[in-house]
Amino acid sequence: MRYLTFALAKGRLAKKTMGYLEQIGITCEEMKDPDSRKLIFVNEELKFKFFLAKATDVPTYVEYGAADLGVVGKDTIMEEDRRMYEVFDLKLGKCRMCVAGPEKAREHLTSGEIIRVATKYPKIAKDYFYNKKHQTVEIIKLNGSIELAPIVGLSEVIVDIVETGSTLRENGLVILEEICPLSARMVVNEVSMKMEHERISSLVKNLKNVLDHRD
Numbered sequence: 001m002r003y004l005t006f007a008l009a010k011g012r013l014a015k016k017t018m019g020y021l022e023q024i025g026i027t028c029e030e031m032k033d034p035d036s037r038k039l040i041f042v043n044e045e046l047k048f049k050f051f052l053a054k055a056t057d058v059p060t061y062v063e064y065g066a067a068d069l070g071v072v073g074k075d076t077i078m079e080e081d082r083r084m085y086e087v088f089d090l091k092l093g094k095c096r097m098c099v100a101g102p103e104k105a106r107e108h109l110t111s112g113e114i115i116r117v118a119t120k121y122p123k124i125a126k127d128y129f130y131n132k133k134h135q136t137v138e139i140i141k142l143n144g145s146i147e148l149a150p151i152v153g154l155s156e157v158i159v160d161i162v163e164t165g166s167t168l169r170e171n172g173l174v175i176l177e178e179i180c181p182l183s184a185r186m187v188v189n190e191v192s193m194k195m196e197h198e199r200i201s202s203l204v205k206n207l208k209n210v211l212d213h214r215d
């Protein structure tokens with residue numbers, strides 16, 4: 001039997017996913033060592049491999065088949081736009097992709113004028129403004145602390161993830177428009193889906209069962 005390889009987005013999401021996999025009997029003891037810097041882990045008995053990747057790279061590993069499966073946020077899936085199947089919603093890390101800014105920026109969203117949009121997600125922002133709102137905008141790519149942009153005058157609005165809303169609140173910004181809900185999804189390589197259909201579908205079925213019965 002060949003290994004089934006899982007690419008996990010490093011961090012809280014990987015830990016939670018491993019917790020659910022454990023409940024269906026897929027364990028990986030060596031991954032639990034908090035001091036370990038290892039990136040790849042093996043369960044020899046069940047023929048599973050797990051590796052920890054940067055979230056934005058998970059779709060790349062899955063598209064190329066370096067991983068058969070992956071677990072990653074819908075935001076990354078939309079932004080990376082890779083060829084792969086999205087098989088199910090783990091309903092973890094729920095949050096929303098939003099257009100946000102100071103209240104006074106609201107008028108810029110209806111006037112049709114060209115505004116500047118700062119974001120870590122240029123593709124999602126472009127899709128939203130061009131294809132949904134039919135508004136021409138200038139997209140400014142940033143890598144973090146996006147909320148700064150409208151405060152210091154880099155942009156009129158931002159496109160960013162809102163979870164609790166406290167970052168916006170504490171910086172005097174508000175949600176102006178909601179783009180879509182987000183959560184973690186399982187993704188599968190297109191060839192693996194055919195070649196390993198039985199193992200993958202039984203894994204998905206068991207995992208769904210565990211998730212349906214969590215509190």
Ligand code: PRP
Nearest residue numbers: 144145146160161162163164165166167
């Ligand atoms: C994310 C996001 C917001 C914040 C939203 O940033 O970009 O800034 O979390 O969460 P909240 O609604 O609960 O306040 P992250 O912490 O990932 O860091 P970043 O600034 O590097 O993007």
